[in-house]
Amino acid sequence: MKDIELINGMKIPCIGYGTFPSTDKLVINIPIAYKAGFRMLDTSKGYHNMTYIGQVRRESPQVKEMLICTKISFPSRIFKIKRDFIKWKQELGLTDEEPVDILLMHFPYPSLYIDIWRIMEELYEAGQCRAIGVCNFEVKHLKNLMQHCKIKPMINQYELHPMFRQVELSEYCKQHEIQIMSYSPVARMDSRLIKHDELVKIAKRYSKTVPQIIFRWNIQHEYIPIPAASKEEHIYENIDIFDFNLSDDEMMTIDSLEAGMRIRYDPNKIYGLKTKLKYFILHVVFSMIKMLKKLCYKRC
Secondary structure (H helix, E strand, O other), X not given: OOEEEOOOOOEEXXXXXXXXXXXXXXXXXXXXXXXXXXXXXXXXXXXXXHHHHHHHHHHOHHHHHOEEEEEEOOHHHHHHHHHHHHHHHHHOOOOOOOXXXXXXXXXXXXXXXXXXXXXXXHHHHOOOEEEEEEEOOOHHHHHHHHHHOOOOOOEEEEEOEOOEOOHHHHHHHHHXXXXXXXXXXXXXXXXXXXXXXXXXXHHHHHOOOHHHHHHHHHHHOOOEEOOEOOOHHHHHHHHOOOOOOOOHHHHHHHHOOOOOOOOOOOOOOOOOHHHHHHHHHHHHHHHHHHHHHHHHHHHO
16 A cells, blocks of 8 residues: 655555544444554544544554544634644544644635634644645635645545546646545445446456445545445455556546536535624634734734
8 A cells, every 4th residue: 555645745645544423433443444454544523533533542552553634623613723732632642742643624614714724834833733734625715725824735635536526626736736635435325326337347347346446546546535434344345455456448437427426515505694704703803813912922
């Protein structure tokens, strides 16, 4: 299994183990995932499972070899992100000296995502995390972010599968050396994808399952899939994808399945007017406090 190198030189696995929506079952499944060959976990405070990950790390020392990717998921706590971050580390079983491997922003929160990114930059520069990135950011969000910030995102994690390839976004990320992580890589086992005739044919050709073909397609495109699985046989199956290569024609066939089939959240529609207004007010207050602190510092 090869590693992927981020723009800052950090190397991360080319496939990760998704922990959503599992909670207490992770105590059993993470050691299985490690034994199967997974070396990266994807989580978030919003998944309500970080304490179980910490428990596993304390009880199974070898699991500490697995990189942890977590996310900022509560923008309303913008004034307490750094304080919360310390608590997350404790939950995950990390010491004060150990950095979080990857810290992402879960969504492009209206009016707040640039403010939050600047806090993430500070955490990164302080050595509190080894890489920073975003989730669910579209091209317009990435462009705006990079116009205002010092450090550009190293990762963008978003919904990506053969029937929802987000071609413009994927090409933009590749062009700007932003590593793509694909969540819901098998569209939550949607039958329109899993039972697609072309994928079934290719799977039979290699004596593999359709999900294995899709994960292999991700790997050959240099996307990082983060499949979730709760059954032991599926955990092993998901990473058993390094003993074959899809041909160029097969890759093109899978590429051609694009159908705009989004199954998860649309970042343009997830927030209503009330939430947007709330975030705008938080941004104004946050900006004013920051400005006042600067003025006080200059006078002192």
